[in-house]
Amino acid sequence: MTISTRPVPDSSSASPSLIALDWGTTSLRAYLYDAHGAIVDTRSRAAGVMHVPGGGARAFDAVFEEACGDWLDRTPGLPVLAAGMVGSAQGWREAPYVAVPAGADALVAGLITVTSSRGATVSIVPGVIATGELPDVMRGEETQIFGALENDPMLGADRSGLLIGLPGTHAKWAWVMDGLIERFQTFMTGELFAVLRDHTILGRTMRASVSPDRAAFMRGVSVARGAQRTGLLATIFSTRTLGLTDRLAPDAQGDYLSGLLIGHELNALDAMLAERGIALADQPLRLIGDDGLCARYVDALQEFGHPHAQVVAHATERGLWRIASRAGLVRTDGEPAFADQ
Amino acid sequence: MTISTRPVPDSSSASPSLIALDWGTTSLRAYLYDAHGAIVDTRSRAAGVMHVPGGGARAFDAVFEEACGDWLDRTPGLPVLAAGMVGSAQGWREAPYVAVPAGADALVAGLITVTSSRGATVSIVPGVIATGELPDVMRGEETQIFGALENDPMLGADRSGLLIGLPGTHAKWAWVMDGLIERFQTFMTGELFAVLRDHTILGRTMRASVSPDRAAFMRGVSVARGAQRTGLLATIFSTRTLGLTDRLAPDAQGDYLSGLLIGHELNALDAMLAERGIALADQPLRLIGDDGLCARYVDALQEFGHPHAQVVAHATERGLWRIASRAGLVRTDGEPAFADQ
Numbered sequence: 001m002t003i004s005t006r007p008v009p010d011s012s013s014a015s016p017s018l019i020a021l022d023w024g025t026t027s028l029r030a031y032l033y034d035a036h037g038a039i040v041d042t043r044s045r046a047a048g049v050m051h052v053p054g055g056g057a058r059a060f061d062a063v064f065e066e067a068c069g070d071w072l073d074r075t076p077g078l079p080v081l082a083a084g085m086v087g088s089a090q091g092w093r094e095a096p097y098v099a100v101p102a103g104a105d106a107l108v109a110g111l112i113t114v115t116s117s118r119g120a121t122v123s124i125v126p127g128v129i130a131t132g133e134l135p136d137v138m139r140g141e142e143t144q145i146f147g148a149l150e151n152d153p154m155l156g157a158d159r160s161g162l163l164i165g166l167p168g169t170h171a172k173w174a175w176v177m178d179g180l181i182e183r184f185q186t187f188m189t190g191e192l193f194a195v196l197r198d199h200t201i202l203g204r205t206m207r208a209s210v211s212p213d214r215a216a217f218m219r220g221v222s223v224a225r226g227a228q229r230t231g232l233l234a235t236i237f238s239t240r241t242l243g244l245t246d247r248l249a250p251d252a253q254g255d256y257l258s259g260l261l262i263g264h265e266l267n268a269l270d271a272m273l274a275e276r277g278i279a280l281a282d283q284p285l286r287l288i289g290d291d292g293l294c295a296r297y298v299d300a301l302q303e304f305g306h307p308h309a310q311v312v313a314h315a316t317e318r319g320l321w322r323i324a325s326r327a328g329l330v331r332t333d334g335e336p337a338f339a340d341q
Numbered sequence: 342m343t344i345s346t347r348p349v350p351d352s353s354s355a356s357p358s359l360i361a362l363d364w365g366t367t368s369l370r371a372y373l374y375d376a377h378g379a380i381v382d383t384r385s386r387a388a389g390v391m392h393v394p395g396g397g398a399r400a401f402d403a404v405f406e407e408a409c410g411d412w413l414d415r416t417p418g419l420p421v422l423a424a425g426m427v428g429s430a431q432g433w434r435e436a437p438y439v440a441v442p443a444g445a446d447a448l449v450a451g452l453i454t455v456t457s458s459r460g461a462t463v464s465i466v467p468g469v470i471a472t473g474e475l476p477d478v479m480r481g482e483e484t485q486i487f488g489a490l491e492n493d494p495m496l497g498a499d500r501s502g503l504l505i506g507l508p509g510t511h512a513k514w515a516w517v518m519d520g521l522i523e524r525f526q527t528f529m530t531g532e533l534f535a536v537l538r539d540h541t542i543l544g545r546t547m548r549a550s551v552s553p554d555r556a557a558f559m560r561g562v563s564v565a566r567g568a569q570r571t572g573l574l575a576t577i578f579s580t581r582t583l584g585l586t587d588r589l590a591p592d593a594q595g596d597y598l599s600g601l602l603i604g605h606e607l608n609a610l611d612a613m614l615a616e617r618g619i620a621l622a623d624q625p626l627r628l629i630g631d632d633g634l635c636a637r638y639v640d641a642l643q644e645f646g647h648p649h650a651q652v653v654a655h656a657t658e659r660g661l662w663r664i665a666s667r668a669g670l671v672r673t674d675g676e677p678a679f680a681d682q
Contacts, residue, residue, distance in 0.1 A: 134564065134579040135586045170542075170578065186578040188541065195536040200529065201511075223475065229612035231572045233605055237511065237527040238475040245476045264574055271570035 016040065016075045017330045019068050020320035021122075023086035024140055025050050025169075029316075030067045033330070037321045043067050049085040060092035061117050072120055079329040080116075081320055083125040084140035087112070092122070097129035097137060101180035104146050108327045125323055128181055136186050140316075141172050144288045145181060147319025148312040163273075163285040165309075167262075167293045169194075173269055185272065187265045190293075193258055196236065202257060205243045207250035212292070214299065216252035220259020221266075221300045228267040235260055262300045270304060281305030288315040357381065357416045358671045360409050361661035362463075364427035365481055366391050366510075370657075371408045374671070378662045384408050390426040401433035402458050413461055420670035421457075422661055424466040425481035428453070433463070438470035438478060442521035445487050449668045466664055469522055477527050481657075482513050485629050486522060488660025489653040504614075504626040506650075508603075508634045510535075514610055526613065528606045531634075534599055537577065543598060546584045548591035553633070555640065557593035561600020562607075562641045569608040576601055603641045611645060622646035629656040 018033040026048035032041040047053075047063040072078055087095035093114040098106045110126035127139035145164050166172045169191045174184035197203045227235045239257045242248035248256055270280045285301075287294045287309055294311040301309045324330050359374040367389035373382040388394075388404040413419055428436035434455040439447045451467035468480035486505050507513040510532045515525035538544045568576045580598045583589035589597055611621045626642075628635045628650055635652045642650045665671050 129586075131586075134576065135582040135588070136578065137582055137585060185575055186582075187574040188543075188578050189574055191541050192537075192574070195540045196533075199536045199540050200532050202529075229570070229616075230609040231605060231612075232574060233528040233530055233533070233602070234526055234609040234613075235475065237477065237529050241476040241478055241527075244478060245470075245472075247476070261574070264572060268571040268575040271572075272575075275570075 016071065016078055018321070018324050019071055019078050019080045020317070020324060021064075021068075021080065021082035021086065022084055022140065022143075022316050022320065023082050023091070024048055024084040028063065028067060030071075031317055031320065032071050033321060035330070037325075037330075039317060041071070049088065049091050055090065057092060057114070058117075060086070064092075064116055064122070065118070069118070072118065078120070079324065080120055080122040081125065081324045081327070081329055082122055083143040083316075083320060083323075087124040087126060088139055091124075093124060095124045095126040097127045100128060100130045100184070101177075101182050102128045102142065103180040104323060104326050107142060107146070107323055111323075111327060123324075123327065123329060128184070130183055136184060138172055138174075138184060138186070141166050141174070141184075141288075142181060143319035143323060144315040145174055145176060145319070146322055147315035147317065148286050148288055149176065149179065150318050150322050161284070163269075163283050165269075165285060165287045165289075165297060167287065167289045167297050171265060185268075187268065189261050189265045193261050196257060196261075197254060202236065202239045202253070205240060205250055206253040206257075209251040209254060212296075213252045213255040216248070216255040217259040217296060218299060218303060220256040220261075221263035221303045222259075224260045224263025224267060225303060227264075228271070231267075232261070232264040235264075258296065259300065262296060263303070266300055266304050279305075285309055287311045357412065357419055359662070359665050360412055360419050360421045361658070361665060362405075362409075362421065362423035362427065363425055363481065363484075363657050363661065364423050364432070365389055365425040369404065369408060371412075372658055372661065373412050374662060376671070378666075378671075380658060382412070390429065390432050396431065398433060398455070399458075401427070405433075405457055405463070406459070410459070413459065419461070420665065421461055421463040422466065422665045422668070422670055423463055424484040424657075424661060424664075428465040428467060429480055432465075434465060436465045436467040438468045441469060441471045441525070442518075442523050443469045443483065444521045445664060445667050448483060448487070448664055452664075452668055464665075464668065464670065469525070471524055477525060479513055479515075479525060479527070482507050482515070482525075482629075483522060484660035484664060485656040486515055486517060486660070487663055488656035488658065489627050489629055490517065490520065491659050491663050502625070504610075504624050506610075506626060506628045506630075506638060508628065508630045508638050512606060526609075528609065530602050530606045534602050537598060537602075538595060543577065543580045543594070546581060546591055547594040547598075550592040550595060553637075554593045554596040557589070557596040558600040558637060559640060559644060561597040561602075562604035562644045563600075565601045565604025565608060566644060568605075569612070572608075573602070573605040576605075599637065600641065603637060604644070607641055607645050620646075626650055628652045 016032050017035040020031045022029040028045040028047050030043045031039050034040050045067050052059045052063055086092050095112045098110040107125055111123045114122050125143055127137055128142045130136045162176045164174045171187040171189045172184050175182045223235055239253050243253055273280050287297050298309045357373050358376040361372045363370040369386040369388050371384045372380050375381050386408050393400045393404055427433050436453045439451045448466055452464045455463050466484055468478055469483045471477045503517045505515045505517055512528040512530045513525050516523045564576055580594050584594055614621050628638055639650045
């Protein structure tokens with residue numbers, strides 16, 4: 001890791017220092033940072049790893065050139081860091097997983113590089129694997145987690161015992177201790193919701209709602225919480241039967257089902273914490289993800305007695321910057337400037 | 342209910358006495374019975390309630406005529422009994438649910454009729470509803486349950502305290518006491534398996550197996566059983582991660598996932614029985630359904646300590662005959678002759 005004297009802000013803020021890519025399954029987001037870690041430009045592309053035409057290194061290179069080529073034209077030699085499924089076997093180049101417990105240093109040590117057609121060196125962040133009877137994996141979330149840990153005012157220096165939730169298609173809950181990802185668990189909550197709505201009988205009676213129906217959502221959470229032992233398989237059909245009996249309107253059924261699934265996810269989290277003697281209600285935690293979805297989790301966590309769930313903004317951009325800094329890709333001793341965004 | 346002297350078998354066995362229809366969501370099965378309740382002819386059509394062209398009474402009538410018209414040509418005036426989704430709001434005519442506790446007499450009292458274009462009277466069996474905080478419904482399974490109860494050698498006269506499992510797209514578990522369906526629970530196990538395989542990331546690494554992989558299935562059951570408190574959402578992703586780590590072959594992943602889901606269904610059943618102070622392992626139970634699927638449940642139940650699960654054959658045909666007899670649609674005091682099939 002290279003530490004240099006921080007440049008004078010006024011003279012440097014316009015000069016780019018890093019391109020970072022959040023390149024997941026369904027989309028690519030590219031960020032251009034100045035020397036203080038402030039984002040000066042950003043792009044989004046639908047070319048997620050599953051949608052790169054043809055796949056293969058050439059196709060990834062072409063997407064990268066289209067998205068970021070002009071940035072590199074203007075500032076040749078800019079370092080490039082990428083995180084997410086771009087480092088999977090189906091991505092640009094595979095970055096082997098690092099095992100838990102894993103900290104930022106392990107991610108830096110596990111960086112692999114690929115050289116683009118124009119000669120740019122792209123460093124790819126490895127995912128994290130938890131081995132054991134049932135292994136689990138993440139790619140991209142590790143970067144968000146370290147972005148959230150950076151500058152967390154509640155953590156102090158020790159950074160111990162924090163639970164981080166990352167709602168989404170494949171929701172993750174990670175337990176972070178002393179700056180290391182100790183363990184984590186994937187819940188297919190978002191993907192399960194989508195297929196239940198789009199491909200099962202439950203979707204047939206649903207009507208899209210104009211705005212989120214918070215009461216229906218909370219009703220689902222409450223039903224799930226009351227069915228911790230009987231579980232998800234025994235409750236999801238109620239989405240239909242409450243509709244059949246005129247006790248749940250068609251445009252409330254989607255939010256009810258969402259509440260059921262998130263409630264069952266929190267049941268599992270509650271049980272996992274209880275095994276370790278920890279009460280979910282007392283556990284400091286952070287949420288990272290889409291604002292609307294995080295708001296649902298904040299509400300659902302209140303049903304579980306947890307009033308303090310905080311949502312961390314810009315975790316991805318912070319994490320990419322932090323790993324790039326730690327890897328010596330950018331020369332800075334400064335903190336990211338997201339407060340200025 | 343009309344009871345007549347049983348006719349002499351030799352002279353009557355060739356003369357039809359009843360047409361019965363098992364008309365569900367995805368298919369229609371029609372049975373022609375002789376006067377002893379033996380089936381002398383049967384037809385299958387893909388025209389399930391969701392696949393009747395155009396829907397509406399005329400379309401149902403046309404499917405019925407095509408499937409059974411020649412039977413009625415040969416024996417005009419034959420009584421017709423139908424069970425299943427044909428009695429739903431999307432069916433030929435809606436037969437309102439009867440509420441639990443429901444016995445065969447309640448089903449008979451709830452029969453509704455529709456007259457076909459040729460003037461045949463078709464009686465439709467009502468479904469059963471369990472009301473409460475989370476209502477539940479069945480259509481067709483009630484007929485199978487009463488078919489299974491008839492002549493059960495393990496039950497004796499009291500017919501009390503029997504658990505009946507009906508695996509399938511929407512699996513049901515019903516608690517039958519003194520000949521009444523007391524309560525039941527729907528599990529969307531089969532439909533969930535299908536959408537996870539066909540529409541989620543889990544299916545992407547699966548390869549169809551040449552024959553069922555019993556070891557992989559039992560591994561899934563065992564993993565689910567060990568995760569009773571953390572539940573389904575926390576285990577299904579292991580189908581993928583075990584594959585990624587070369588610990589579960591592509592052609593074993595489908596059976597493993599099937600084991601996970603059925604294991605979680607039995608976890609729920611176990612928890613529900615435990616709430617009533619009953620141990621699943623000691624509970625007499627019967628299974629009704631597809632042979633291969635029932636065999637999976639027998640295996641899974643053994644993992645839960647239940648060595649005695651018995652599969653009841655011909656429950657649908659027995660149940661239709663029993664309800665027709667009880668309703669006086671057929672004149673018999675005899676028992677169905679399925680042992681002769």
